[in-house]
Every structure is written in C-alpha cells, then in structure tokens.
Amino acid sequence: xxxxxxxxxxxxxxxLCPINFVKTKLKLEMMEDGQVLEIALDDGEPMxxxxxxxxxxxxxxxxxxxxxxxxxxxxxxx
Amino acid sequence: MSEKKSAExxxxxxxxxxxxxxxxxxxxxxxxxxxxxxxxxxxxxxxIAAVAKKxxxxxxxxxxxxxxxxxxxxxxxxxxxxxxxLAAFGQxxxxxxxxxxxxxxxxxxxxxxxxxxxxxxxxxxxxxxLFGTKCPHKFxxxxxxxxxxxxxxxxxxxxxxxVVDPNYEDDxxxxxxxxxxxCLEGAIVSDEDGKPVFDREKCVFCGDCIKAxxxxxxxxxxxxxxxxxxxxxxxxxRKADNIMLFLPDEKVLDYISKTVEWYNAxxxxxERIGTTFDRVGxxxxxxxxxxxxxxx
Numbered sequence: 001x002x003x004x005x006x007x008x009x010x011x012x013x014x015x016l017c018p019i020n021f022v023k024t025k026l027k028l029e030m031m032e033d034g035q036v037l038e039i040a041l042d043d044g045e046p047m048x049x050x051x052x053x054x055x056x057x058x059x060x061x062x063x064x065x066x067x068x069x070x071x072x073x074x075x076x077x078x
Numbered sequence: 079m080s081e082k083k084s085a086e087x088x089x090x091x092x093x094x095x096x097x098x099x100x101x102x103x104x105x106x107x108x109x110x111x112x113x114x115x116x117x118x119x120x121x122x123x124x125x126i127a128a129v130a131k132k133x134x135x136x137x138x139x140x141x142x143x144x145x146x147x148x149x150x151x152x153x154x155x156x157x158x159x160x161x162x163x164l165a166a167f168g169q170x171x172x173x174x175x176x177x178x179x180x181x182x183x184x185x186x187x188x189x190x191x192x193x194x195x196x197x198x199x200x201x202x203x204x205x206x207x208l209f210g211t212k213c214p215h216k217f218x219x220x221x222x223x224x225x226x227x228x229x230x231x232x233x234x235x236x237x238x239x240x241v242v243d244p245n246y247e248d249d250x251x252x253x254x255x256x257x258x259x260x261c262l263e264g265a266i267v268s269d270e271d272g273k274p275v276f277d278r279e280k281c282v283f284c285g286d287c288i289k290a291x292x293x294x295x296x297x298x299x300x301x302x303x304x305x306x307x308x309x310x311x312x313x314x315x316r317k318a319d320n321i322m323l324f325l326p327d328e329k330v331l332d333y334i335s336k337t338v339e340w341y342n343a344x345x346x347x348x349e350r351i352g353t354t355f356d357r358v359g360x361x362x363x364x365x366x367x368x369x370x371x372x373x374x
Contacts, residue, residue: 047256048259051256052256052260055289055291056289060292061292062292
C-alpha cells in the first residue's frame with residue numbers, strides 16, 4: 001500500500017543500534033547507484049540514529065512513512 | 079636530606095612549574111607529562127613507554143584526570159635524566175600550582191560525528207600560548223566539541239563547549255519529520271504536514287536536526303563556543319555559571335587572556351575563580367569580560 005516504490009527491502013524492527021545501521025550499509029553495498037532501499041525501523045533510537053548515519057555515508061533518505069509499529073524509510077543509494 | 083645535598087641531586091628550576099609529585103615511597107616521585115587534549119602521537123607514545131620502562135621503579139603508568147600520562151615511581155636521582163630523555167623527542171612535563179593547567183578536550187570533530195567544534199585544535203593552541211600563566215589558584219580549562227559535554231565544562235574554571243545555531247528554510251522541507259525524531263530536547267515538533275515547529279528556548283544547539291535532515295532544510299547559521307566559568311570539583315564542588323553563547327572560535331585565546339587578567343585583578347590568593355564570583359558577583363565578571371565579546 002506504500003506510495004513509495006523500492007527495489008529492495010530490509011526489515012530491521014527489533015534490531016538494535018548500531019547493528020541496524022551495519023546491516024543497512026551491507027545491503028546498500030550490494031545495490032546499484034540510484035536504486036531505492038526500503039527499511040523498516042523501530043521508533044526511538046533506531047529512527048534517531050539510522051537516517052543520520054545514512055546521510056553521513058552519502059546516501060539520501062527520499063521518504064519516510066509512519067506505519068503501525070514503527071517507520072519505513074526509503075533510501076536512494078548514491 | 080639537607081637542602082644543599084638535595085640541590086645537587088635535582089635541578090630545582092625543573093621543579094618550579096611542577097609535574098613532579100611526591101609519592102608514599104621514599105625517594106620515588108610521579109612524573110606527570112603534558113598531553114593537551116589527551117591526544118598522543120603513536121610514535122611519541124612508544125617513546126614515552128621506553129622512558130617509563132627505563133625509569134619507573136614500579137613498572138606502570140597512570141592516566142591522570144587531566145588526560146596526561148604519569149610515570150609512576152621515578153627515583154629522585156633519575157629525574158633530570160628522565161626529563162632530558164623526554165625533552166629529546168619534544169615531550170614536556172606538566173604543571174602544578176597556581177597557574178593555567180594543561181587544557182583537556184574530547185576527541186573533537188575530526189573523527190567523532192557528534193563534534194560541532196574542533197576541541198582538539200583549540201586545546202593545543204591554548205596549551206601552546208597560555209600554559210603556565212600565573213593566577214591566584216589553579217586554573218583548569220576544557221573543551222567539549224558538542225553539548226554532550228564529555229569534557230565536563232561545567233566543572234572547569236573555564237569551559238568551552240561547541241554549539242551550532244540551526245537555521246530552517248521551508249522550501250527544501252519534505253515534511254519527513256526526521257528532525258523531530260533527531261531532537262532529544264523536544265525543541266522540534268512536527269505540524270500536520272510534518273513541517274517542524276521550532277522552540278528555540280528548548281534548543282541546546284547540538285545540530286542533530288541539521289545532521290538528520292535529508293534535504294538540508296536545516297543548515298548551520300553560525301557555530302561557536304558556549305562559555306562556562308567558575309566550576310570546580312574537589313571537596314567543595316561548584317557548578318560553573320553559564321556566561322555566554324556562540325563565542326567565535328578565533329576569540330577563544332583572547333577570551334581566556336581577558337578572564338585570567340580579570341581573575342588576577344579580582345581574585346584573592348588561593349581562591350578559585352568560582353569563589354571570586356561568589357564574593358564579588360558573577361555579574362561583574364560578565365560585564366567586565368563577556369561584555370567585551372558581545373552578547374549571545
């Protein structure tokens with residue numbers, strides 16, 4: 001039902017910082033530039049840390065969606 | 079030991095600024111090195127280790143609370159030789175007594191993502207220019223690169239903590255609400271469209287909103303140092319007073335000099351600057367020193 005389209009998905013709900021970021025990073029490394037990764041994250045620490053670390057790595061968060069038990073963020077690899 | 083005999087054994091000029099601390103063990107002393115900001119070049123580190131191995135009668139070093147290496151158990155007869163060997167590769171001894179001590183600092187902003195200001199660079203500058211300046215009592219300075227304040231600026235005679243003033247522009251904002259998530263202070267609340275409503279009173283100027291924003295709707299307007307003064311720990315701790323915000327980076331050395339001038343003019347011998355504040359009023363200091371540097 002998401003309005004945003006992703007090439008790959010990763011569900012990191014229940015995964016703690018910084019493991020969630022490391023898994024995100026590894027996933028992005030296997031993708032092509034310009035592809036979009038959908039990441040499911042818990043609210044709180046993960047939502048505070050992961051998007052910022054993604055930005056520091058040079059990728060771009062293109063959308064954020066609130067879902068029932070957390071958030072989905074869409075990241076364009078660059 | 080008679081004074082004449084001891085004068086032959088050690089160079090007392092070396093001792094005047096301290097860094098040479100009596101131990102429980104007869105004739106053994108702690109040699110405190112000067113390591114501003116706690117940053118040690120790896121080559122220097124191994125050379126210090128070699129000197130420590132040669133001269134420590136107790137076989138270990140200790141890291142002082144001001145981030146410097148202390149060689150424990152150096153025999154009084156070896157003091158000159160140890161100091162000379164350290165000096166040969168540019169490693170000076172620290173200080174004790176009523177003067178500006180080695181500045182401490184967190185890791186800074188070179189490799190730590192939280193860092194707002196270059197705390198390491200400032201600590202080195204201050205150490206180079208102002209180390210050992212005489213004052214009524216000991217004078218401790220520290221630098222924290224961000225508001226997490228690992229260098230405990232509230233417990234220093236003079237503390238500097240990095241701050242960044244966030245500026246918001248509506249156009250690039252996509253209403254993603256990541257800045258609200260990033261802000262630990264509740265200074266940003268999102269409206270129905272996800273756009274941030276900013277409460278400056280709650281902001282601690284950490285810049286987390288700027289770091290989180292994917293579209294650079296939040297950008298740094300200015301960076302600088304929050305200045306705190308009059309703090310100390312010890313038997314009777316005193317929390318520092320907040321003096322000003324956004325002191326420009328290039329004004330720090332001048333600010334410290336003016337503070338020490340004020341302290342020397344207003345402080346009584348043996349009194350920390352916080353005690354001077356309690357006696358003459360911190361407002362006097364704010365007017366006469368912070369006032370020279372504009373307000374926040």
